[in-house]
Amino acid sequence: xxxxxxxxxxxxxxxxxxxxxxxxxxxxxxxxxxxxxxxxxxxxxxxxxxxxxxxxxxxxxxxxxxxxxxxxxxxxxxxxxxxxxxxxxxxxxxxxxxxxxxxxxxxxxxxxxxxxxxxxxxxxxxxxxxxxxxxxxxxxxxxxxxxxxxxxxxxxxxxxxxxxxxxxxxxxxxxxxxxxxxxxxxxxxxxxxxxxxxxxxxxxxxxxxxxxxxxxxxxxxxxxxxxxxxxxxxxxxxxxxxxxxxxxxxxxxxxxxxxxxxxxxxxxxxxxxxxxxxxxxxxxxxxxxxxxxxxxxxxxxxxxxxxxxxxxxxxxxxxxxxxxxxxxxxxxxxxxxxxxxxxxxxxxxxxxxxxxxxxxxxxxxxxxxxxxxxxxxxxxxxxxxxxxxxxxxxxxxxxxxxxxxxxxxxxxxxxxxxxxxxxxxxxxxxxxxxxxxxxxxxxxxxxxxxxxxxxxxxxxxxxxxxxxxxxxxxxxxxxxxxxxxxxxxxxxxxxxxxxxxxxxxxxxxxxxxxxxxxxxxxxxxxxxxxxxxxxxxxxxxxxxxxxxxxxxxxxxxxxxxxxx
Numbered sequence: 001x002x003x004x005x006x007x008x009x010x011x012x013x014x015x016x017x018x019x020x021x022x023x024x025x026x027x028x029x030x031x032x033x034x035x036x037x038x039x040x041x042x043x044x045x046x047x048x049x050x051x052x053x054x055x056x057x058x059x060x061x062x063x064x065x066x067x068x069x070x071x072x073x074x075x076x077x078x079x080x081x082x083x084x085x086x087x088x089x090x091x092x093x094x095x096x097x098x099x100x101x102x103x104x105x106x107x108x109x110x111x112x113x114x115x116x117x118x119x120x121x122x123x124x125x126x127x128x129x130x131x132x133x134x135x136x137x138x139x140x141x142x143x144x145x146x147x148x149x150x151x152x153x154x155x156x157x158x159x160x161x162x163x164x165x166x167x168x169x170x171x172x173x174x175x176x177x178x179x180x181x182x183x184x185x186x187x188x189x190x191x192x193x194x195x196x197x198x199x200x201x202x203x204x205x206x207x208x209x210x211x212x213x214x215x216x217x218x219x220x221x222x223x224x225x226x227x228x229x230x231x232x233x234x235x236x237x238x239x240x241x242x243x244x245x246x247x248x249x250x251x252x253x254x255x256x257x258x259x260x261x262x263x264x265x266x267x268x269x270x271x272x273x274x275x276x277x278x279x280x281x282x283x284x285x286x287x288x289x290x291x292x293x294x295x296x297x298x299x300x301x302x303x304x305x306x307x308x309x310x311x312x313x314x315x316x317x318x319x320x321x322x323x324x325x326x327x328x329x330x331x332x333x334x335x336x337x338x339x340x341x342x343x344x345x346x347x348x349x350x351x352x353x354x355x356x357x358x359x360x361x362x363x364x365x366x367x368x369x370x371x372x373x374x375x376x377x378x379x380x381x382x383x384x385x386x387x388x389x390x391x392x393x394x395x396x397x398x399x400x401x402x403x404x405x406x407x408x409x410x411x412x413x414x415x416x417x418x419x420x421x422x423x424x425x426x427x428x429x430x431x432x433x434x435x436x437x438x439x440x441x442x443x444x445x446x447x448x449x450x451x452x453x454x455x456x457x458x459x460x461x462x463x464x465x466x467x468x469x470x471x472x473x474x475x476x477x478x479x480x481x482x483x484x485x486x487x488x489x490x491x492x493x494x495x496x497x498x499x500x501x502x503x504x505x506x507x508x509x510x511x512x513x514x515x516x517x518x519x520x521x522x523x524x525x526x527x528x529x530x531x532x533x534x535x536x537x538x539x540x541x542x543x544x545x546x547x548x549x550x551x552x553x554x555x556x557x558x559x560x561x562x563x564x
Contacts, residue, residue, distance in 0.1 A: 026051035070144035080105035214333035281504035322359030489540035494558035
C-alpha cells in the first residue's frame, strides 16, 4: 500500500498528517487523491467510515492559495453535524498551510458567519439551506470558487435539497473541479452528476467489514405501544450496556420517554432538534466523554455520532425506513468492536421488520434475557454465530455512472478514517471532543475573584475513570493534545446564568472570534452573574479585546483579564 507521500501531497500536508498520527491512506484515499490532484472530476462511492473527508479534503487544500482571501472551495453537507465534522477535519489538515476554513449552518447566528466570511475564508463548509441564504444576501460569492464538493449526496436527496444543490452549482464557475461522494447512487444522483460534472471518474470502494457485520440484531415483541416502557426497562436491566442510544421517532416521544425513564430512577439525557444549541452541545460533550451512559434521541443522532464506547442501540420506535435502521445501528459496533441492536416491535410492525431484514440482508432473532452481551466477550456472548454469518447473499449493487475503479477495501488501519461524527454544534464548528465544557460547569481553580463571589452552587460531574478495558481515545481529526499546555490566564466574562449563558456559549464566542482552538479554552465556569474561563496567558489580552462586544443570547459580552 502506498504512503501519503507517494500520492503526491505537499510537504505541508504531509507534516499535518504526521502530527495527526496518520501513516497510510485508506483505499478510497489511495484511489481518489491522485485523480483529484490531476484535476479530474470524481464520483466516490463508499460506505460510512472509509475516509471520504480526507479523500477530497487533502487535494482540495492543495489547490487553495492562502494569499487569496476569496472563497476558493465549497463543501456542501446535508446536516450541520456533518458540516462540523468536515470543518474540524479540514482545519486540522490545513493548519500547516494557513488555510482558513469557515463553517456555515443553520441554528447558529448568521451575523457571526457573515463576519467570518468578510474576514476572509478560503474554504467554506456549509449546509445547503444556510449556503442558499448567504448567497441570497450576497454575503457568499462563488465567482472565485475552483473546487466544489458534494458530501453525502444521497442524504441531500432524501432531505429534498437536490434542487437547491443544482442552483448552487449553477452559481459556481463552469470550469470548477467537482467531487461527489455518496454511499449509494440512486438515479437522481446520477442525473445530477451527468449535469454538473465533466467526464467524471467513478471510484467505488466496498469496505471489507461493514458496521452492520459487527452488530448482533434482536427484536423484542410487545403487544402494544403501552408495553414498551416496561420492555425497555427489562432490556436495560438485563443488558447492562456500557453506553446505549435509544431511538424514538418524534421529539415529543423523546421527551416523554426520557421523563418516563427518569421517573423509574434511570439517569438519561435527551437529544433532539428542538433543544437549544447550548443544551445539545452539553449533552453531546457529556455523552462523548462517557459521563452519561444512556442517550434518548431522535434520528438526529442516526448519522454523525462516532463514539467507540456505544455498545447498544435500542430502537424504541421502529424506524420509518430500512435505510434509517442501518444508520441507527451504525452507531455501535465501531472500530472493530461488537455491538447489539435491539428493536421493540408490535404485531402491526412485523412487515416493517421483514422489510428491514430484506434491505440489510440480516436475520433479526428474538431477544432473550439470558443471552445478553458482556463487555468482555462481545456479540458472541449469546451463543450465536458471529453476526456476519447471518448475512444473506446476493444483495444487488448500484451501477457506476462513469469509468469505474473497483477495489476491495481491507479494514482501514492507520489512515485518517472519518465518519459523519457529530461534534458539539458551536457556531464555528468547535470545540473538539474532550473540551472541558458540558451542560454543567467544569470545576477548576477559582482564585480570589471566585472566593469573593461566595459559595458556588454549580453541580459538577466528573468523568468516570477509564477502566482497564476502556482506553482513552483521541478524536480522529484533532491534533493530539500536549500534556503541558503552558501557563494560562483567567478571563472574567460579564454574563452568567441569569443571562441564559451556558458553558458552550462561552467557548463558542471565544473560538468564533479569535484564532484559538477549542482545546485552548478550559475550565469554563458559569456563575450567577458572571463567568470565568481560562485561555493561554500570552493570548489573554488579545482574546479579551476581540471577543468583547460580541452578542451572545442577546447580551453583549464584556471580557477582561481577571486579576488575583
